[in-house]
Amino acid sequence: MGECQPLQPPRLPQIKQPTNPKIPMKTQDQDQRPKLYERCSVLPRQTIRKKRLSFSLDILQKQAASPLVCHQVYAAALMGLALMAITPTAPALDLFRVVLLSPLEAPELYPQAWWRFKINNAGDVIGNRGDQAAVWRNGTITLLGMPSTATNSNGFDINDSGVVACQVNNIFFVEENSVAIWTPPGSWRRTTFPSGDRFTVPSAISNNGSCVGSSSVAAGIPGLAFFLAPGAETPIRLSPVSGQLHINCAALGINNNASPWIPGVSFTDVNAPLAVVWKNNTNPEALARFVGTTASGAMAINDGNVSVGYCNVETNNVVSQYAVYWDSTGIHVITSGVANDITNSGVIVGSTIQTYSISSSLAWIKFPFDSTVYSLTALQSNSSLTLNTADGINSNYQIVGRCSSGGYSALPVLVRNVGGSWNTASAWNMGITPKSVHPVRLESSAAITVTGPTTAITVSELTVGNNTRLEVQSTQSISVVGNVFGNGNTVVTSSGMLVVGGQVTSPVTVNGILAGAGTINGNVSVQSNGIVLPGTSPGKLSVNGNLSLASGSIVAFEINGNAPGTQYDQIQTSGTVSLSNAILVLAAGFSPTLGDAFVVFDNTGTSPVNGTFSGMPEGSTFINNGFRFQITYQGNTGNDIVLTVLSALTPIENWRFANFGTAANTGAAADEADFDGDKLSNLVEYGFGTSPTTSNVLSTPLIRSENEITLDYTTSDTAADVTVFVESNIDLGSSWTGDGITYEILSSNSGRTTRRAHIPSSNSEPRRFARVKVTRP
16 A cells, blocks of 8 residues: 555654555657658658558658658557556546436435445445335346345345345344345345344355354344354354453454455444454454554455554544554554545545544545545535445445435446447446446457447446547447536547447547547547547548547548548538647548549538648648648638649659658759768659668769670669660760660669660770769750
């Protein structure tokens, strides 16, 4: 556990607490977006293969004091991902929301003030409805009934198999009470206690069916703790601390270890409990406490044998209560109040006041290695409720507690960490298919794909993150609503992908990748580093709302023909379109005709486009895939974004653009310029197929024979708009001439051809010098 301090520290003795370990955190470079060459309006030579949902870009990047080089940047880098493990993983606080367990039956699930609600890892919550134990699951309350001869049943705890530990008979202690175990689908097993014990109370049940609690001869009189083995009918007495009252202890929890640890209390007198732990039913060990402690109690324990509870400390005749945890290093303060439950990963929940008095209490949560105690009460969205306690938490961070209005509450979050189908209930961590009361978070430490629901479904909130790709197939629909609780928003995190083929009915916030050819019935906000890939190679993405693209976000279009939605990608919007210097990327897979126009944004609304793409003002031109395009934000009906083909580039213009980011014969890209200083002009480098940004040495061997001189040279086959030829001369003072020179091809492969020039040389005309010349029209 990490270091914790009380919110209002009492005057306690110095407590040595463990030092916080350094936790690797997610990191992100200051700017991982490509830095475009200053004359380059659009990223050149893009390749987007959406059918396999991979995404790569070739980007010219200008480096300080160095030649321009070509880098390949992947979508992960564009999104600014730096995937590092965070141990232990803690959920974001915004995943927690307060909601009644069953809005239609809220008044009927009756929580007694001294009982704590419990929740298992399947999302089952145990409680009461009227005079019967009841389990709430997925918006439905199931009554458990009661064993024969019993008049009441009261559920105290439920394990992951759905087995419930109950108290049966009259819950108001008029009649004898006993412990009964309910096993799905409806089997009861009643326990037998020693003669004279009239009041028995279960506290907790482990996953293997072991039950613990306490029993006494009369209601309200402290008794002895007990352990009930799986399948047994008679419990085992657990001893009090040596020297304490003979009949005065209670077992309050149990973990799932093969040799379980059982936390609880053993009383020095009726009003002074001492926190203890029984290890595999042996004599209890007193847990550490502070100087001045007047009472302490261990309420729950995880499988790592870390217990949580409370400790009362008296200072100057003032008693203060502190939520604490016990680990192998001793006792540690969390905050004021009491700690009620702890997960195996060390997440602790509790209340600011002891759970039997909740009227002015507030619920809180604390994550491992984090000294901050966060208020859960402050996260509730229902103003008619006040969340007073957080009584139980499961491994999926579902929390249950009680409210001062409505009687009880739940903060459910569904977490998915394996791939598969949305409708495969067994594949969900929660073992259930999400419904309208659930916020859903799809996340995984490895790349996974989740197939959307086969029928229309409604969830409270939806988050797609941690390398997860959610595919909402054609005819499918996911409605994300806010009328149950929360903000009713779909969030795609920086490492997630949402592929919409059907419908998503909610606003969508994109920090990762939004793709597909479906419909979003809500506003779409693409944050910096977010990516939009409309279509499915290609296709049309419809947004029935406003679309906002922040600076640094990317929208990429495939253009493979002239038909929108089938041959080139299109985004259709019904609301406003706001561009704040977002980056436009094109991937053209065909050769368009001059004058072809592509409506990449079809705005069916009436509002003009706000803003422009980065470096692309109204009417500007840019180069892509060997063509000059012009962009307008006022196309068609006056508010569509249209790209029009103006002209095709010549081969040398394409070469200049690929190497210098401009097609113009000026500056560093000019024919006569020598950018790399190797004494070869750009025109020569182009003709010979060498790099103009890396120093080269041309090898042109000159061999003299009896009647001729031969010269070998290699040219680029793509340099079709220049002429490369050989000239000779006698003494460098006379004119150069190509007369009489013949050529033969020695080899041709990989786009390069090697030729041999035969230059005549005789006694009457002794040619001794030769040169290779490159010219263009």
